[in-house]
Amino acid sequence: GNSVTQMEGPVTLSEEAFLTINCTYTATGYPSLFWYVQYPGEGLQLLLKATKADDKGSNKGFEATYRKETTSFHLEKGSVQVSDSAVYFCALSPSARNTGFQKLVFGTGTRLLVSP
């Protein structure tokens, strides 16, 4: 079946540090991949997405590249800020070539704590 595995948190960094949050997936076909962010007390916001192999999604300084050979979609940011403290969810939507609704599959989430 389809699944998403994320690194466990919390990830604790100092401001301006480099961030990597690992995400690997298992899926048949060609899923779309997403990163969502949940700031404290809020709902989920779409951070970035990629729909095919070698695509790079980017937004607000965050990047993730769809690597089909390693089934990965790791989230990176070159210099984190205190305001990036949140929970980050990796997710996949199974192959777009299938017809009908395909349930979004979430990872368990990774909490990021950035200190000044």
Next chain:
Amino acid sequence: SAVISQKPSRDICQRGTSLTIQCQVDSQVTMMFWYRQQPGQSLTLIATANQGSEATYESGFVIDKFPISRPNLTFSTLTVSNMSPEDSSIYLCSVTGDTDTQYFGPGTRLTVL
């Protein structure tokens, strides 16, 4: 992307009562969904809200406990019935348009005493 609002944003309820959560979208959308996020956990899909017909529930969720309505393409409600403390969660609606990207509402934080 669509602008999604939910009401109420939070509530504290007594066990045995019911709460209806509203989800409003500022444009017509293809699909609407309801999720539950238990404290410190990831999201679990409750059901797909179908316009003009009964919702499609995921395993472990039943209509008697979580009745859902979707009278049109921009609005849906989720009722949490006969609540117990185990129902304390964040409830989120999400929508899709023409792509497989889901956009989420701000969530409703429910505490059951």
